[in-house]
Amino acid sequence: MALPIQDSGLQHCKFEVPEIIFGRGMLSHVGSCARRLGGHKVFLVSDQGLFKAGWVDRVMVSLLEAGLQFVFFDQITSNPKDFEVEEGAKEYLRQGADVIVGLGGGSAMDAAKGIAILVSNGGRIYDFEGANKIIRPLPPMVLCPTTCGTGADVSQFAIINDSRRRCKMTIMSRCVAADISLTDPDALETLPDEYVCTTATDAMSHAVEAFFSVAATTLTDVHAIRAVRLLSQSFVRGVKERRRDDLENLSRASLHAGMAFSNSLLGIVHALAHPIGGYYDANHGSVNAVLLPEVMKYDLPVVQEKLPELAWGLGVKCEGSESATSESVLEAIDSLLDASGAPRSLRSLGVAREDLPELATRALNDACILTSPRQATKRDLLSILERAY
Amino acid sequence: MALPIQDSGLQHCKFEVPEIIFGRGMLSHVGSCARRLGGHKVFLVSDQGLFKAGWVDRVMVSLLEAGLQFVFFDQITSNPKDFEVEEGAKEYLRQGADVIVGLGGGSAMDAAKGIAILVSNGGRIYDFEGANKIIRPLPPMVLCPTTCGTGADVSQFAIINDSRRRCKMTIMSRCVAADISLTDPDALETLPDEYVCTTATDAMSHAVEAFFSVAATTLTDVHAIRAVRLLSQSFVRGVKERRRDDLENLSRASLHAGMAFSNSLLGIVHALAHPIGGYYDANHGSVNAVLLPEVMKYDLPVVQEKLPELAWGLGVKCEGSESATSESVLEAIDSLLDASGAPRSLRSLGVAREDLPELATRALNDACILTSPRQATKRDLLSILERAY
Numbered sequence A, B: 001m002a003l004p005i006q007d008s009g010l011q012h013c014k015f016e017v018p019e020i021i022f023g024r025g026m027l028s029h030v031g032s033c034a035r036r037l038g039g040h041k042v043f044l045v046s047d048q049g050l051f052k053a054g055w056v057d058r059v060m061v062s063l064l065e066a067g068l069q070f071v072f073f074d075q076i077t078s079n080p081k082d083f084e085v086e087e088g089a090k091e092y093l094r095q096g097a098d099v100i101v102g103l104g105g106g107s108a109m110d111a112a113k114g115i116a117i118l119v120s121n122g123g124r125i126y127d128f129e130g131a132n133k134i135i136r137p138l139p140p141m142v143l144c145p146t147t148c149g150t151g152a153d154v155s156q157f158a159i160i161n162d163s164r165r166r167c168k169m170t171i172m173s174r175c176v177a178a179d180i181s182l183t184d185p186d187a188l189e190t191l192p193d194e195y196v197c198t199t200a201t202d203a204m205s206h207a208v209e210a211f212f213s214v215a216a217t218t219l220t221d222v223h224a225i226r227a228v229r230l231l232s233q234s235f236v237r238g239v240k241e242r243r244r245d246d247l248e249n250l251s252r253a254s255l256h257a258g259m260a261f262s263n264s265l266l267g268i269v270h271a272l273a274h275p276i277g278g279y280y281d282a283n284h285g286s287v288n289a290v291l292l293p294e295v296m297k298y299d300l301p302v303v304q305e306k307l308p309e310l311a312w313g314l315g316v317k318c319e320g321s322e323s324a325t326s327e328s329v330l331e332a333i334d335s336l337l338d339a340s341g342a343p344r345s346l347r348s349l350g351v352a353r354e355d356l357p358e359l360a361t362r363a364l365n366d367a368c369i370l371t372s373p374r375q376a377t378k379r380d381l382l383s384i385l386e387r388a389y
Helices: A026-036 A048-052 A055-065 A082-095 A106-121 A185-190 A193-212 A218-240 A244-264 A268-280 A284-302 A304-313 A322-340 A353-364 A367-371 A378-388 B026-036 B048-052 B055-065 B082-095 B106-121 B185-190 B193-212 B218-240 B244-264 B268-280 B284-302 B304-313 B322-340 B353-364 B367-371 B378-388
Strands: A013-015 A019-022 A041-045 A069-073 A099-104 A141-145 A157-162 A167-172 A180-183 B013-015 B019-022 B041-045 B069-073 B099-104 B141-145 B157-162 B167-172 B180-183
Touching: A013 A218, A013 A244, A019 A026, A019 A244, A026 A055, A026 A099, A026 A141, A026 A180, A041 A055, A041 A082, A041 A106, A048 A055, A055 A069, A055 A099, A069 A082, A082 A106, A082 A157, A099 A106, A106 A141, A106 A157, A106 A167, A141 A244, A157 A268, A167 A268, A167 A367, A180 A244, A185 A244, A193 A218, A193 A244, A193 A268, A193 A284, A193 A304, A193 A322, A218 A244, A218 A304, A218 A322, A218 B218, A218 B244, A244 B218, A268 A284, A268 A353, A268 A367, A268 A378, A284 A304, A284 A322, A284 A378, A304 A322, A353 A378, B013 B218, B013 B244, B019 B026, B019 B244, B026 B055, B026 B099, B026 B141, B026 B180, B041 B055, B041 B082, B041 B106, B048 B055, B055 B069, B055 B099, B069 B082, B082 B106, B082 B157, B099 B106, B106 B141, B106 B157, B106 B167, B141 B244, B157 B268, B167 B268, B167 B367, B180 B244, B185 B244, B193 B218, B193 B244, B193 B268, B193 B284, B193 B304, B193 B322, B218 B244, B218 B304, B218 B322, B268 B284, B268 B353, B268 B367, B268 B378, B284 B304, B284 B322, B284 B378, B304 B322, B353 B378
Parallel strands: A019 A180, A041 A069, A041 A099, A099 A141, A141 A180, B019 B180, B041 B069, B041 B099, B099 B141, B141 B180
Antiparallel strands: A013 B019, A019 B013, A157 A167, B157 B167
């Protein structure tokens, strides 16, 4: 009953989220949002899957009803690439657009962010890798997630693939936050089971890593734990039965997790997932599903004081010893992943064993490693990768 | 253990908060915040109490260090009045200021908002009463709370006393939100015990009313319940022992409660507290302390599904019947108020019994009544007032 709230250590905190709009049918309001931001000609970034499912049409109608012109840009792939973003920026400028709408998963939204960076700042997308490299403000942006992972709609990051180096670049800046995050959970109804599963896993990784991050605060913890709670209730049913309420819970969970990690940053799961995604063009949520349990095993010994709240989020009793609770927490995560059919090994994702040392080296240079609750050497990371293999 | 999360009914929700900065010593960063917002000459709204306590000095030094000029305006009183705000606006324009910093409790921050409205929109402050009457954007604003109530630093409201009608006007608009909410919990160390108590009571009212509001969502619930939890832990110790950690918890609770109610609005406690505050120039937190238990008794029958989560926030077991849990929740609130020495009757605040019908009539026209979970007639409101008398 009496849940001890263990506040995170940081005395100073910042918390910043865009204006958030959430609700069924809300995609019909994208036009009024874009107009409110002062737009006349919308650059709409999405993909063919969403076009075929009818969601792009829904947004186009809303743009027309708001009296806005638009250009539709869908030349993006999963893990959006440098050259796609640069092509998008050229098209934006050619067309004279003045506001960006991103509709899709992390790929469409990160591509929209990359395009926004280039059209106002010029240069090449590589110039902006790292923290606070953006000088000029971006055009107004409305981002509409259609999966239950990513959090790109509320985050201050853009992740773009560098196709030359086969790696993911992280661009961090308050400038890359959307003006409006608009979630319509109805969009999940056409998302294939597999993606419901992998993107919900992404949300779980965001929530757990945000909660354990050394930069976590009460402001982020409340959202992280609510995300865990909603996921533990609706993850498996959402994937297997696809009930509307469960899908809406997964959407909410993704939003809560995004609000948490955007402000507390992440940890080793994402530090490793970025090079793996960059190297193999692998599905981000699948990689997270494989890594999360192993990273949690690594982290748990140093975050025992936060364990009861996480256990509560997962609906796990914590009446025994700390190690018993740790085991129950890990079992709860494992059973969610198993029951939802998530991938469980790096091998099954096509990762080559001989690449593991190089992936560990690259992870050491990823920004996400900085907020891991437990420091890690290359050997530690390699050992995590091997256990996950 | 297994806390049932009962999501609030509204499908569509909006959630909007300013950039938030929180931490000990943060008042030294007000200057860099004001400069970042593009300011050159700061209009600093505060009061003599904070000046004597040294906090205004702290801010002035930070403004000078950031290379900013400033004008200090302290001609405001508790429950800030129409004529004070109008005088402030004249002074702002005379001095050619271009950014506003409000430092204080709700009075200083609401006065700052009122001044900001007038300097960019012209007219009289009465012109803006109600929802969405503001046409032109306000000057950039940094609001720094120095009490543990109010929430004005994160809210989309400004409450100004109409001295002609002796009533509080509520001005509601996304425009009146600060650009930056900056909380330095150290400022509580010089706040008299009485004000720690009454402003923490205000925060508790915000949290409970936001949680029960018909416009509550998971995004607001997580903050409301965290506020209740922090208050239940630190309210009494904060007032009686004034330990630093407890005072910081009260600051955090106020911030969480503000984030909740600014987005879910309030209920009958505030609908009644506004006319009482306007009529008697009474301390807002004291009025809330008297009204909260009576309004909760009125509301509880219609919010039973949310009771377990509130009980959890208050550290109350809910193993018996619903009515037993309701009673335990009310006892928990009562015992917090008693132990902290809050006022417990309207009579003790100088309210005249013969005014109760007029106060009930006025409350019916207050915007806060719209989100009450239980509808109320004038007779219902009068009955609450009489029980609280």
